[in-house]
Amino acid sequence: MSHEPPVNWTAADDRRVEDAIRRGATRRDLLRMLMAGGVSLAVGGSVLTRAGRAMADTPVSGGALKVAGITGSNADTLDPAKAANSTDYTRICAFYNRLTFLAKGGTLQMELADSIDTTDAKVWTVKLKKGVTFHDGKPLTSADVVFSLNRHLDPNVGSKVAKIAKQMTEVKAIDPLTVQITLAGANADLPTILAMHQFMIVADGTTDFSKGNGTGAFTVETFQPGVRSVGLKNKNYFKSTGPHVDSFEFFAISDETARVNALLSGDIQMASAIDPRSVKLVNSQPGFQVSTTSAGGYTNLNIRLDTDPGTRAGFIEGMKYLVNREQIQKAVLRGMADIGNDQPISPANPFYNAGLKAKTFDPDRAKSLFKKAGVLGTSIPIIASDAADNSVDMAVVLQQAGADIGMTFDVQRVPSDGYWDKYWLVAPISFGNINPRPTPDLLFSLLYASDAPWNESKYKDPKFDKMLIEARGLLDQAKRKEIYGEMQVMVSENAGTIIPAYMTNIDALSGKLHGLEPNPLGGMMGYAFAEYVWLTA
């Protein structure tokens, strides 16, 4: 059956059918109405299908949205600067706004900002939207933005993005709706950086964040750390597009099975971050589906370049050939991943270097490289932990491949508790777990620059550092892409970080929930779904 409308069918007819459906006409009523108008049964059916689909794309107002996240504790916070995980992100996205918003496909949209302009990527002028108010009625002014951005520099705040905010050497109000940000060095990514969750705008002088007094789509009705939060539709929201639901409740169910069961029993409309194992179960139930997002987070194997065995020539290269990426992607991650090529920029990022191919699994080549490095026959310890998602399984895949060529890997599984303190960045070979970040500059500065705080393999290359600073200040996107492409090759070849796959975030949702789109900042629309989704009966 064709989905083309019959000849002479106009948009007005589409509207008439949709209107009839909205008023509660059944399929049979409509077909009768159409046949009376001379439309054949087959064609009539296709008209109704089209109308049904169009209706599904039209937001519906009302309903109580209930969503379960993965982690919640007494440390839950509504202070954007301290926001640490998906639970905090989800809540602050509902209660506050950022200056900019990173939408589908990595396109930048203005949120509280009306425009952000610069001529040299160093001095930026931010114009704010007019008529935006906080939940307590106070209008948004440049003083709020100055306060919100400068907070990150105060060590007593304990901001998660203090390092990133440090480059903003001066943030000052020009007039009530204009802010000028001066950076220490040119950085063309500033608008994208301002789209990070921690840079949500709070009211000037706020000290108690438990009230969640932002400009966001929902006002805080209840916030109990470790228990739940309830938001009510903000009647004075500055965006005319949302929110669609009347209330939004969010809580964490840390047990994955319980989270999926709560969805399937209809208690919640979305369960975030489900295990790849549960995908089949969810899809097999009528009225439920999964939504996947490739944001580019990964679990990687880090070999320090400054200590044995990473210092031995050929060892790291051998390891790169011994990691069976396909098996990790298919068996460990159940296909919910893209194969990685040992550098942190994922295919979801516009700056991804598609020409850089991942190394193929080649045990023979690895064997000869290990022989050259003089490690064949010795036992090499690898630290894995549940703290780094799937790292234990990945280590076992590597261990098996090693056993086939006479290489012994001593996989030491250590507790999650204290892992990031005691093993990561410390042990000669250990696993890391990196959350997605929106720009190559953030990833490279954080992970691969010579002075990077999380330089997982102690990779140091002055040429790389120079390229990083050069690309950062460029407003010419094509030139930037070229430099970032080359830097990806350098990291892939020379760093000691093996990135076998970029993981996909999987959220499970009820068929009644609509409007969810993939987002480069993570699952559930970069955690900002609450104001964009709507519920149907």
Next chain:
Amino acid sequence: MTSSVFSLVAGRLTATAVTLLIVSLAVFVATSLLPGDTATILLGQAATPDAVEGLRKAMHLDEPAALRYVFWIAGLFHGDLGTSYANNMPVAQLIGARLVNSMKLAGVTTLFSVPLALVLGITAAIFRGTLYDRVVTFLTIGLISVPEFVVATTAVLIFSVYLHWLPALAFANEIHSVVQLLRVFAMPVITLTFVVAAQMIRMTRAAMIEMLGTHYVEMALLKGASRSRIVLRHALPNALGPIVNAMALSLSYLLGGVIIVETIFNYPGIAKLMVDGVATRDLPLVQSCAMIFCIGFLILTTLADIVAILANPRLR
């Protein structure tokens, strides 16, 4: 009678104070042994040395741990449970609502499980060796052996996912009527009843069987006392001591040991709060929870002893 009860309660009170002090010291030492502190845990991967130092200062964690402990103990004498390190809220406020939730769940479970255990345990003892006794024994031992997360998850799959009779989560704040109360509590209570009733049934049955085999029960039988009189008037009061003690142990578990049930049904009780507290190294919170569990346990065992004294003519 009253004098023995009073001396017991007085002795227990003194012991309670000493026990609480020892427990708090043990919790303090154990928490200090854990790697990292609240600042490093909260920052997680972002825990660079200067970030940790800044946050420690902001949270007043830069004072020595022992000093903070002493201050906390001193505050306790004024009835102040301290302030949570993780979110700066008063511990009393954090615990308050959740303790009430835990008590509600424990209370409803007790209401169901104690009569059930008594009836099944006593009848199994009376009809010892019959098919009925064997079925009860088989089921109780079976239930003791099945871990509660299996019971809970299976119950959710059957009653929520497939039959849609009951909610999969226990929304404690949506209780406005008796019907809602029953719906919300149904699954957690079923799960917990399975866990605690099985122990109590076994203990009740064993204690009753022992009493039914004694000479005075035989004497009562020879005097022509009715069966129910023998069981309820003669045997039960003497068996009550061990039964009530077993119940006290099972019920004290309901206060702090139900972390799995709280997690699976997303029920905001105090057990999960304490685990969160340990995970974030939130000493005042962990200490306060430990104190509450300790007090709960001591109250229950004291009550059990009092009931045993009052029920047993020889101890009165």
